[in-house]
Amino acid sequence: xxxxxxxxxxxxxxxDPLKLTRRTMPxxxxxxxxxxxxxxxxxxxxxxxxxxxxxFYAGLFFIATVTAASWRLEDRRRAKDRFATSIVYTAFVLAxxxxxxxxxxxxxxxxxxxxxxxxxxxxxxxxxxxxxxGIYHAIVGTLEQVGLAALIAVPLGLLTAIYLVEYGxxxxxxxxxxxxxxxxxxxxxxxxxxxxxxxxxxxGFEASGFAGSLALMILMLPTVVRATEExxxxxxxxxxEASLALGIPKWRTILKVVLPTAxxxxxxxxxLAVARVIGxxxxxxxxxxxTQSINTNPFSGWQSSIPLYVFEQNHAGNQFSGDRAWxxxxxxxxxxxxxxxxxxxxxxxxxxxxxx
Amino acid sequence: MSTSITPESRGDAKRxxxxxxxxxxxxxxxxxxxLPKPAKTQVRLGDRVFLGSSRGAGILLLVxxxxxxxxxxxxxxxxxxxxxxxxxxxxxxxxDGAKPAFGVAGLVGGTVISxxxxxxxxxxxxxxxxxxxxxxxxxxxxxxxxxxxxLLAAVPSVVFGLWGLVFLSPKLIGLHTWLxxxxxxxxxxxxxxxxxxxRTLFTCGIILAIMVLPIIAAVTREVFLQVPRAHEEAxxxxxxxxxxxxxxxxxxxxxxxxISASMLGLGRALGETIAVAMVLSSSQELVFKFLDPxxxxxxxxxxxxxxxxxxxxxxxxxxxxxxxxxLTLLVNGAARVVINRHKEFSxxxx
Numbered sequence: 130x131x132x133x134x135x136x137x138x139x140x141x142x143x144x145d146p147l148k149l150t151r152r153t154m155p156x157x158x159x160x161x162x163x164x165x166x167x168x169x170x171x172x173x174x175x176x177x178x179x180x181x182x183x184x185f186y187a188g189l190f191f192i193a194t195v196t197a198a199s200w201r202l203e204d205r206r207r208a209k210d211r212f213a214t215s216i217v218y219t220a221f222v223l224a225x226x227x228x229x230x231x232x233x234x235x236x237x238x239x240x241x242x243x244x245x246x247x248x249x250x251x252x253x254x255x256x257x258x259x260x261x262x263g264i265y266h267a268i269v270g271t272l273e274q275v276g277l278a279a280l281i282a283v284p285l286g287l288l289t290a291i292y293l294v295e296y297g298x299x300x301x302x303x304x305x306x307x308x309x310x311x312x313x314x315x316x317x318x319x320x321x322x323x324x325x326x327x328x329x330x331x332x333g334f335e336a337s338g339f340a341g342s343l344a345l346m347i348l349m350l351p352t353v354v355r356a357t358e359e360x361x362x363x364x365x366x367x368x369x370e371a372s373l374a375l376g377i378p379k380w381r382t383i384l385k386v387v388l389p390t391a392x393x394x395x396x397x398x399x400x401l402a403v404a405r406v407i408g409x410x411x412x413x414x415x416x417x418x419x420t421q422s423i424n425t426n427p428f429s430g431w432q433s434s435i436p437l438y439v440f441e442q443n444h445a446g447n448q449f450s451g452d453r454a455w456x457x458x459x460x461x462x463x464x465x466x467x468x469x470x471x472x473x474x475x476x477x478x479x480x481x482x483x484x485x
Numbered sequence: 486m487s488t489s490i491t492p493e494s495r496g497d498a499k500r501x502x503x504x505x506x507x508x509x510x511x512x513x514x515x516x517x518x519x520l521p522k523p524a525k526t527q528v529r530l531g532d533r534v535f536l537g538s539s540r541g542a543g544i545l546l547l548v549x550x551x552x553x554x555x556x557x558x559x560x561x562x563x564x565x566x567x568x569x570x571x572x573x574x575x576x577x578x579x580x581d582g583a584k585p586a587f588g589v590a591g592l593v594g595g596t597v598i599s600x601x602x603x604x605x606x607x608x609x610x611x612x613x614x615x616x617x618x619x620x621x622x623x624x625x626x627x628x629x630x631x632x633x634x635x636l637l638a639a640v641p642s643v644v645f646g647l648w649g650l651v652f653l654s655p656k657l658i659g660l661h662t663w664l665x666x667x668x669x670x671x672x673x674x675x676x677x678x679x680x681x682x683x684r685t686l687f688t689c690g691i692i693l694a695i696m697v698l699p700i701i702a703a704v705t706r707e708v709f710l711q712v713p714r715a716h717e718e719a720x721x722x723x724x725x726x727x728x729x730x731x732x733x734x735x736x737x738x739x740x741x742x743x744i745s746a747s748m749l750g751l752g753r754a755l756g757e758t759i760a761v762a763m764v765l766s767s768s769q770e771l772v773f774k775f776l777d778p779x780x781x782x783x784x785x786x787x788x789x790x791x792x793x794x795x796x797x798x799x800x801x802x803x804x805x806x807x808x809x810x811x812l813t814l815l816v817n818g819a820a821r822v823v824i825n826r827h828k829e830f831s832x833x834x835x
Binding site: 223285455 | 532535538539542549552553556560609618620622630632636644645650652656659695728752755756784791799802803810813
């Protein structure tokens with residue numbers, strides 16, 4: 130929105146025939162300084178053998194020289210502006226570098242081990258010197274735990290959001306809204322501790338996949354409520370009024386008009402919530418026990434899960450466990466990224482035409 | 486309805502409809518009282534069931550929140566009663582034997598130091614990223630770039646931990662040495678153990694910074710998008726450069742948003758467990774020299790100790806978890822207060 134208007138204000142190429150604007154620095158100087166900075170970076174890398182150091186010096190050199198050149202050729206205000214621009218671009222690069230590094234490194238390390246064999250075998254009977262074993266038991270655990278968590282959290286979250294948007298006014302609705310916010314901020318380990326003290330210490334159940342689901346449910350719930358609430362608010366009131374005016378009771382209006390209209394966004398919100406909890410390790414560490422064999426029953430006996438598997442294999446520290454940890458991490462990242470991308474695509478296809 | 490829905494107009498529409506619906510409910514009631522129809526009662530039943538179940542879901546959510554506080558407090562008090570040390574000022578963690586003594590001073594110290602380092606790095610970068618996406622990037626690719634930054638938030642923390650341990654921390658040894666060489670005269674930058682690994686609170690702070698950066702950037706971006714365009718254009722029309730426009734129009738408007746976004750990020754950094762547990766080479770004492778290995782955070786300590794603890798040990802860990810719970814509650818509550826005072830940008834999409 131704002132970009133188009135701001136572009137002309139700083140673009141050095143915008144020469145004014147009436148000479149109303151001040152002298153601007155020609156573009157080629159910026160390019161030349163950029164090339165010099167890259168050259169310096171390569172040189173530092175050649176001498177010191179460190180890419181990070183090279184990039185650091187190159188960036189520093191570029192920011193300093195561009196600012197200095199602009200100060201000399203233009204004026205102080207332009208120099209400040211160019212300095213700010215370089216800093217903002219640098220910030221963005223700084224944010225992207227770790228993402229690329231994490232994804233790249235995980236893919237590189239994980240592909241060595243990731244195979245159909247890895248995905249279809251458990252760790253049962255795998256000794257510390259064996260190059261066998263896989264992640265199947267962890268995948269089963271994760272699917273069941275997250276599935277159960279979603280099974281509880283989604284209806285509960287949907288109903289809460291419906292209450293907040295369609296019915297809720299007054300003190301109850303306000304306190305629910307407040308505590309949904311509070312719930313968003315609960316650290317996952319605290320959710321795990323709560324389920325431990327409630328489900329295992331007080332009610333006396335054993336550690337199981339379902340105990341893990343309960344903690345994941347607490348972490349999912351506020352996300353689902355928030356996403357659904359936002360989507361329901363986007364449904365135009367004219368639709369509700371049209372339906373009510375036809376004499377249709379309110380609950381049928383909500384079920385048949387409001388929810389279907391918002392369905393795309395709700396599905397997106399639920400998928401993002403699932404993607405968030407699928408990588409949770411901390412509560413599961415306290416709640417599901419840990420096993421090397423396949424256990425398909427989430428209600429009795431210990432289970433594993435993919436993030437827990439990564440944590441455990443990294444901890445084991447024998448010859449092959451490191452590779453298995455990376456392959457597990459890659460599996461997890463692939464699942465999370467696919468969920469995220471599909472959720473965004475659904476959001477884009479199904480979005481009500483709402484600008485931005 | 487206009488094509489672009491700003492949160493304000495959404496809020497207005499909601500309030501409006503609420504009033505309207507409230508009124509229609511009342512009139513419905515009035516006619517009902519005059520002309521009772523048998524068909525109406527059937528309709529009412531469906532509505533009552535639906536209202537009841539949705540209100541019930543909301544109340545259940547409140548019950549869960551209350552239960553979290555109650556159960557943690559009960560279990561924690563149980564363990565604290567058997568504590569021989571001072572829970573708030575000690576930094577030992579002995580939970581077996583005749584004289585169990587445990588305290589959270591060292592843990593709270595480590596938690597606060599690592600989160601503070603994370604904030605110092607993440608907040609300026611996140612504000613830069615938000616500015617880049619809203620005011621510098623070409624408009625056509627800006628949204629996509631925003632998604633890419635959001636992807637960083639989707640990386641599971643266990644992967645951050647693995648990457649931080651195997652890839653990042655060896656690379657940071659040089660930075661540790663450099664910092665202690667040149668800034669060593671400041672006590673906290675002093676490094677006792679020259680050849681040690683980089684599994685330190687400082688490294689944890691950097692990893693936490695990367696983890697909370699997308700959260701802060703997302704909320705800040707939302708705020709920057711809501712700066713009144715008239716303000717920006719007025720600044721530009723007066724001859725301001727782009728930076729002057731940002732300094733005079735965007736940043737003052739966005740300041741409460743930046744503060745609350747940072748506090749949301751801080752809440753996340755305080756509670757992060759697995760990445761810290763994997764990267765930090767921990768110790769129980771209170772560590773201020775964050776370039777040396779050692780120190781610990783509340784959450785990481787729970788993850789590390791829980792498996793090997795006895796009943797009392799787990800109670801003690803729950804007590805420390807309660808401290809973390811209140812700490813994050815405080816920070817998040819403050820963030821929400823700031824956000825709610827400026828209702829137009831709730832951090833809901835973060």
